[in-house]
Amino acid sequence: MATERPSRLRVFSLNCWGIRFFSQLCTQRYEMIGELLCQEQHDIALLQEVWSERDFLFLKRKLSSSHPYTHYFKSGVIGSGLAVFSRHRIQDALLYQYSLNGYPYMLRHGDWFGGKAVGLVIVDVSGLKAHVYVTHLHAEYSRAQDEYLSHRTVQSWELLQFVRHTSCGADLVVLGGDLNMHPQDLGNRLLRSHTGLRDCYTETDTFDGCEDGHTLIADNHFTKKQDLVPFEKGIRIDYILMKGSQRVTMKCESLSTTKGPVADKPFPYSDHEALTAEFALLHSEDSRQRGSSDTLAVSEQMEVVAEARALVKEGLCQTEALRDKAMHLMFGALLLLLLPLAMAFLPCSCSCSFSTLGLLGAVCMVLLLSGALLYLLFTTHIKVLKETEDQMMLTSNDLQTKLTGCQLSGSSSLDGSPEIQPLSPFKREE
Amino acid sequence: MATERPSRLRVFSLNCWGIRFFSQLCTQRYEMIGELLCQEQHDIALLQEVWSERDFLFLKRKLSSSHPYTHYFKSGVIGSGLAVFSRHRIQDALLYQYSLNGYPYMLRHGDWFGGKAVGLVIVDVSGLKAHVYVTHLHAEYSRAQDEYLSHRTVQSWELLQFVRHTSCGADLVVLGGDLNMHPQDLGNRLLRSHTGLRDCYTETDTFDGCEDGHTLIADNHFTKKQDLVPFEKGIRIDYILMKGSQRVTMKCESLSTTKGPVADKPFPYSDHEALTAEFALLHSEDSRQRGSSDTLAVSEQMEVVAEARALVKEGLCQTEALRDKAMHLMFGALLLLLLPLAMAFLPCSCSCSFSTLGLLGAVCMVLLLSGALLYLLFTTHIKVLKETEDQMMLTSNDLQTKLTGCQLSGSSSLDGSPEIQPLSPFKREE
Numbered sequence: 021m022a023t024e025r026p027s028r029l030r031v032f033s034l035n036c037w038g039i040r041f042f043s044q045l046c047t048q049r050y051e052m053i054g055e056l057l058c059q060e061q062h063d064i065a066l067l068q069e070v071w072s073e074r075d076f077l078f079l080k081r082k083l084s085s086s087h088p089y090t091h092y093f094k095s096g097v098i099g100s101g102l103a104v105f106s107r108h109r110i111q112d113a114l115l116y117q118y119s120l121n122g123y124p125y126m127l128r129h130g131d132w133f134g135g136k137a138v139g140l141v142i143v144d145v146s147g148l149k150a151h152v153y154v155t156h157l158h159a160e161y162s163r164a165q166d167e168y169l170s171h172r173t174v175q176s177w178e179l180l181q182f183v184r185h186t187s188c189g190a191d192l193v194v195l196g197g198d199l200n201m202h203p204q205d206l207g208n209r210l211l212r213s214h215t216g217l218r219d220c221y222t223e224t225d226t227f228d229g230c231e232d233g234h235t236l237i238a239d240n241h242f243t244k245k246q247d248l249v250p251f252e253k254g255i256r257i258d259y260i261l262m263k264g265s266q267r268v269t270m271k272c273e274s275l276s277t278t279k280g281p282v283a284d285k286p287f288p289y290s291d292h293e294a295l296t297a298e299f300a301l302l303h304s305e306d307s308r309q310r311g312s313s314d315t316l317a318v319s320e321q322m323e324v325v326a327e328a329r330a331l332v333k334e335g336l337c338q339t340e341a342l343r344d345k346a347m348h349l350m351f352g353a354l355l356l357l358l359l360p361l362a363m364a365f366l367p368c369s370c371s372c373s374f375s376t377l378g379l380l381g382a383v384c385m386v387l388l389l390s391g392a393l394l395y396l397l398f399t400t401h402i403k404v405l406k407e408t409e410d411q412m413m414l415t416s417n418d419l420q421t422k423l424t425g426c427q428l429s430g431s432s433s434l435d436g437s438p439e440i441q442p443l444s445p446f447k448r449e450e
Numbered sequence: 451m452a453t454e455r456p457s458r459l460r461v462f463s464l465n466c467w468g469i470r471f472f473s474q475l476c477t478q479r480y481e482m483i484g485e486l487l488c489q490e491q492h493d494i495a496l497l498q499e500v501w502s503e504r505d506f507l508f509l510k511r512k513l514s515s516s517h518p519y520t521h522y523f524k525s526g527v528i529g530s531g532l533a534v535f536s537r538h539r540i541q542d543a544l545l546y547q548y549s550l551n552g553y554p555y556m557l558r559h560g561d562w563f564g565g566k567a568v569g570l571v572i573v574d575v576s577g578l579k580a581h582v583y584v585t586h587l588h589a590e591y592s593r594a595q596d597e598y599l600s601h602r603t604v605q606s607w608e609l610l611q612f613v614r615h616t617s618c619g620a621d622l623v624v625l626g627g628d629l630n631m632h633p634q635d636l637g638n639r640l641l642r643s644h645t646g647l648r649d650c651y652t653e654t655d656t657f658d659g660c661e662d663g664h665t666l667i668a669d670n671h672f673t674k675k676q677d678l679v680p681f682e683k684g685i686r687i688d689y690i691l692m693k694g695s696q697r698v699t700m701k702c703e704s705l706s707t708t709k710g711p712v713a714d715k716p717f718p719y720s721d722h723e724a725l726t727a728e729f730a731l732l733h734s735e736d737s738r739q740r741g742s743s744d745t746l747a748v749s750e751q752m753e754v755v756a757e758a759r760a761l762v763k764e765g766l767c768q769t770e771a772l773r774d775k776a777m778h779l780m781f782g783a784l785l786l787l788l789l790p791l792a793m794a795f796l797p798c799s800c801s802c803s804f805s806t807l808g809l810l811g812a813v814c815m816v817l818l819l820s821g822a823l824l825y826l827l828f829t830t831h832i833k834v835l836k837e838t839e840d841q842m843m844l845t846s847n848d849l850q851t852k853l854t855g856c857q858l859s860g861s862s863s864l865d866g867s868p869e870i871q872p873l874s875p876f877k878r879e880e
Contacts, residue, residue: 091840091844092840093837094833094834094836094837094840095549095830095833095834095837096830096833097826097829097830097833109851110844111844111848112615112841112844112845112848113840113841113844114611114612114615114841115841116546117549119525119547135830140615181544182544185542185544185570185615185616186615186616186618188616188618189618189619378809378812379808379809379812382808382809382812382813382815382816383812385812385816386812386815386816386819389816396527399527400525400526400527400565403525403526403527403565404524404525407523407524407525407545410521410522410524411542411543411544411545414521414540414541414542414543415542418541418542421539
């Protein structure tokens with residue numbers, strides 16, 4: 021039963037904070053990030069917030085020897101900001117842009133323009149098929165009054181659905197990125213419980229990094245201290261998650277984070293800390309380590325989905341209220357539009373010049389157009405929220421069926437992925 | 451080697467032409483469609499252009515006994531129009547909205563508002579896991595000057611990528627819908643060659659329907675004859691495609707279409723003809739029927755991808771030109787905006803009232819806003835086209851590697867799905 025020394029895989033993840041003309045010392049930091057990646061020779065580097073294609077191309081040139089395989093995911097107005105650099109051959113790539121991602125009129129936040137998404141690259145790691153996901157979810161600007169909570173929850177749902185349904189043939193699965201969620205936030209629990217992905221921070225044998233694995237810390241030169249309140253010590257919002265397969269067991273042997281200041285450098289790599297995970301890849305001894313905990317897992321999945329469904333419903337009510345407001349704006353503008361028309365034809369209009377009426381009309385038209393655009397926007401959001409709720413309901417029903425043992429197979433799935441049923445109507449060959 | 455009588459699966463697909471207040475005799479036709487589905491008891495019915503949720507709910511009520519499982523896919527402003535009715539339990543659903551789908555300002559065509567997408571339902575067919583896809587691609591309004599060709603090609607690419615990456619664990623795969631493409635159109639060849647899906651029309655043992663399998667025919671009461679020019683006999687744009695798996699062989703035993711007029715009814719079901727396919731599901735005798743044709747298949751895949759890449763590049767140039775025009779509009783509006791400002795401060799402005807200037811300013815603002823919105827729109831389109839081209843390039847490279855036998859495995863994939871590599875760095879257990 022001897023096996024060779026296990027293969028290893030080193031994965032790096034960093035939110036690069038690469039907003040040109042806004043993020044501080046961008047050029048110098050990309051130089052540092054490039055040097056780090058060249059030197060450390062991680063197998064796969066997952067980068068977020070590489071907003072400028074010029075910066076991506078700089079890294080691509082710099083890493084052409086160490087990481088010859090790369091993919092830069094393009095979506096939205098600015099881009100998704102997601103980039104993968106790999107020492108192993110990238111066979112295929114696929115992008116799923118999240119259906120909800122903030123509002124275009126929230127220029128101050130700007131997430132909408134980023135086209136947030138999850139990117140998948142299929143990497144041939146010495147003969148193993150690795151499905152590697154990189155993602156970046158909508159930012160949380162206020163924990164107390166988080167107006168994007170339902171959007172982030174829908175994104176978490178779409179992320180887990182995408183991972184569940186595209187990771188089926190993989191030997192190993194890695195997901196890295198900035199989830200913009202604390203470890204026990206609903207979206208995070210949803211993702212872990214329904215995909216079977218495990219958090220490297222809780223799974224690792226050894227950890228070397230910031231206290232509690234924080235990736236936003238007060239010690240970082242670029243961090244605005246007010247963004248951390250009330251978590252003065254720091255927040256963990258960047259993750260590397262992983263799962264093996266029936267063929268391969270993934271073991272996280274070590275996880276490390278940067279700790280703000282960088283030795284011999286005047287400033288950190290980014291306003292986020294970078295993560296590095298080292299995995300041992302072993303032959304799966306027991307390809308289906310399932311047992312009595314299955315029922316427990318299904319119950320947990322059901323609870324989390326129920327919680328998420330309630331939140332999506334709440335988001336739906338809020339969005340319906342917003343759509344109503346947009347409709348009121350439209351009607352208001354239409355009524356206002358009648359005013360210059362009436363004035364133009366009524367005798368009292370003599371005191372108003374044609375131009376005044378025109379100006380008033382133009383203002384009404386702008387208001388009407390804005391109302392119509394907002395109405396369209398919120399209508400699409402409502403469609404997405406309803407679709408998500410329907411999908412959650414299907415999943416709930418499916419889990420319920422599993423739990424009550426009504427299925428023909430009578431078995432339940434630990435990782436939440438749809439179970440392969442026996443060929444009951446077929447008689448096996450004799 | 452005796453096997454039991456094979457299981458059967460009957461699948462129905464119809465574009466219902468359900469545009470409320472526009473499509474003729476909508477209510478009556480939905481009544482007829484409901485009756486047909488109740489009576490025929492297909493296992494799965496895939497409907498497109500069910501634009502109104504009210505009509506979907508009508509069908510849901512009508513089919514509650516015959517087809518108790520259903521999913522209505524919601525996206526875009528109006529919806530995706532996609533609905534599935536099933537006699538077998540739907541376990542899960544997933545939606546992928548196409549990234550390119552026409553232009554919002556093309557109100558006359560209106561596809562943009564429909565949020566065209568591909569929907570996947572995972573259906574438990576007597577213990578077999580069936581991945582059933584329903585889709586509707588952007589319409590072709592002019593074959594000679596098809597301004598949406600690149601959009602439809604990108605949709606075909608996204609469709610095939612979605613099917614490839616989400617059908618891995620399926621026992622059987624069925625795709626039905628209105629592809630808005632002729633059988634030998636690029637997008638259709640792309641889809642078939644890269645997913646391994648086979649066209650029921652060419653595969654069926656027996657066929658009963660319109661000549662050459664047409665689904666848009668001159669004999670149909672609702673068809674506008676000018677839409678068929680120069681294909682007076684008809685066009686085949688609706689399809690049912692299928693593939694089996696290593697466990698199950700799918701055999702299309704019969705395919706039929708409606709033929710325009712319906713017996714005892716005053717008009718047809720829709721302006722499209724409906725398709726019904728009957729499949730025999732058999733145990734796969736040879737799970738990997740691959741051989742010398744592999745190289746041929748890979749060559750074909752490469753050729754089709756190269757053709758598609760060229761078309762996407764062309765689309766990219768056209769969209770860049772459109773973006774330039776939007777930018778010119780913005781600059782023009784900005785310059786025009788300077789005019790009232792200059793007039794307000796120059797001595798010659800005495801002859802213009804404040805209101806005239808305001809009106810001019812308002813017009814400029816509307817032009818500026820329109821230009822900005824169009825600029826954003828075309829920028830997102832460029833991102834999508836570039837992403838698609840990059841993905842196609844990755845696939846080309848991967849196929850090239852397969853073809854030249856540089857891969858460790860030395861094998862090639864017949865259906866284009868990424869090949870599972872041997873665990874070369876691992877020593878097998880002894």
